[in-house]
Amino acid sequence: MFSLDSIVNKFRISYFLFAILLCATFVSIFMYAEVRIEQDLVKARLLQQLELSREKEGEQTVYVADPGIKIYRYGSAPESLKAIATETVQETSITINTESGSHASNLHFFIHQQDKQKYILTYLEGTEMVMGNYPVLAIFEHLEDIFANALRVAVILSLLIAAIFSQLSSRQITKPLLDLKKAVETDHQNLTELTHLPSEVGVLARAIDEKNHKLEQYLKREQLFTGDVSHELRTPLTIIMGASEVLASQLVSDSHLNEFTNRISNTAKETSEIISALLLLSRAPEKLDTPQTSINNIASNEVERLKYLLRYKTVTCTVVAEQEYFAYVRPELLKMALGNLIKNAFQYTDEGEVVITIDDKKITVTDTGLGIPEALMPLLYERFERLEQPHNDTQLDTEVLSTGYSSYKVEGTGLGLSIVQRIMAHMGWQLTHQANDSGGSTFSIYYT
Secondary structure (H helix, E strand, O other), X not given: OOOOOOHHHHHHHHHHHHHHHHHHHHHHHHHHHHHHXXXXXXXXXXXXXXXXXXXXXXXXXXXXXOOOEXXXXXXXXXXXXXXXXXXXXXXXXXXXXXXXXXXXXXXXEEEEEEOOEEEEEEXXXXXXXXXXXXXXXXXXXXXXHHHHHHHHHHHHHHHHHHHHHHHHHHHHHHHHHHHHHHHHHOOHHHHHHHOOOOOHHHHHHHHHHHHHHHHHHHHHHHHHHHHHHHHHHHHHHHHHHHHXXXXXXXXXXXXXXXXXXXXXXXXXXXXXXXXXXXXXXXXOHHHOOOOEEEHXXXXXXXXXXXXXXXXXXXXXXXXXXXXXXXXXXOHHHHHHHHHHHHHHHHHOOOEEEEEEEEOOOEEEEEEOOOOOOHHHHHHOOOOOOOOOOOOOOOOOOHHHHHOOOOOOOOOOOOOHHHHHHHHHXXXXXXXXXXXXXXXXXXXXXXXX
């Protein structure tokens, strides 16, 4: 398929347009030279005929010389010729009526002054001048045809050569770029070979090689940082979980402190799982094993884990699924993504319901909360962008809710949706958002 965005096609078109422009220039020069030569020859022939006619016929008002030559004394010339004639040979189209019918022809004419007498000399095309008196014009007409045919052939050959040369030269010019593309896609060894070239491709190869080196260093630092942080955090988390278990074993079964020890233990476990998920995100997707994971179980577990957020709210939560659905995904990543969406729905919904719907294509989290203001839509998945307003203990006002602002302070960092979007990109899934007509938001995870 032909595309103007292709450098090769742009190069070919440039060659072809250059050839057309060059041919048009030569054709214009040829036509100009042809017209000037013909004008000079016609003028010389008519002046010669004027001398012959004056010598032979004396002073007449009109001289007629067959074929096609007519010379007027200025006073006897047609008014139409007087109005436009100059000392330069001009040409005008006229219609000639004959016994066989009418046909178009060209009339050449100019003004000439001799012995204080002005003449208008004319020559009608379509007839041949007397060869015995002026064979040069006939020779020119013959040469004109030869040069015109040769010029047509030259134009066709020029365009053909331009097309062939553009095809060959474009390949040679783009070949280094294709080599650079292959080197970038394969390995650094081939790219290093191109960096030594003195051409522009070498400059580009060196710039790409330098940028690749910086990216490698950056990725290496990020991987080391993630690994170091996870290693350093796992030890204190293990201690916290162990200490909470010891503390729980020391309490009586009906102690009100059991709730706090369970919270400590659960939070430590969740933090450990988050660390594991972040480590998985730092690895290439093709290097991850993706076991068959039950979506229903993860959704139910996340609802159970986060239901404390609805403790003091008149909000119900329902998980809707016709059957048990599975996806090939790391459970830690799905848990983090779905957990963030459910957590946001719980936090920003003060009354109504939150519904998690699962089918064979997608997971949908729908709430009747505050929704997302239009001003925040372009920044929906940006880091550290979140919906918040200073604390206000007064009752929620309908007009305030319509603007999409919360009436209370919600804890968070504004990273939730950003992390979800990053997980979706990592797994090759899709995350969409839709505002509900009755208020609230609907987030959908397409996993097929």
